Amino acid sequence: MSPDKLVRMANQIATFFDTQPGEAAEKIAAHLRDFWEPDMRARLAAHVAAGGEGLKPSARAAAALI
Template identity: 50%
Template sequence: MQDKLIRMATQMADFFRSQPDEPPAQAVAAHINDSWSPQMRKDFLAQISAGAEADPIVRDAASFIRPPKVASES
């Protein structure tokens, strides 16, 4: 079964796929960057990097998602 974060991102992809204003991958990433906690973004990016099965828009969105800052980067 897909992880909850991948499912959530897929639901966003389904929505933004039909919106003409912005490329869907960038819209998904913007929503994730604005709404998800750093830990959620970290977990999501780790899953994508590990090869989790995901919608192509979700995979493309990963390249636009801001990775959380490491404590030493503050």
Template identity: 55%
Template sequence: MSGAEVDRLVTMANQIARFFESQPGDGAARATADHLNSFWAPTMREQLREHAAAGGSGLSALVAAAVPLLRPARTDAPG
């Protein structure tokens, strides 16, 4: 994944988290993860997860809290 792709994902994730940051308690992290799970492709979620695991440069604290709540990409083939 190129640096530009990572920057784009980080920017988008941070913008989404900013929208949900007023949720009480851990609701903001859950709402952020729910949004990413609902609207981001599994590959995008996996790229975000990999970026966070590599140090998460540029990720807001709220996105970092949401990452463990992301659904993993399916590894089994449909059928």
């Protein structure tokens, strides 16, 4: 899966949880742990390590939690 698609998917999840009460990053991280394959999470972590271009702040914060 391309980094662009992972960023788009992570941002869609972030868009939802950003509107919900509570800490968005924690909820996003829980969703990613529950529903994303380990390889997808690893690719997201690599993207963040490379600068995280295009990720919403809450999605970037969530990636740090997983």
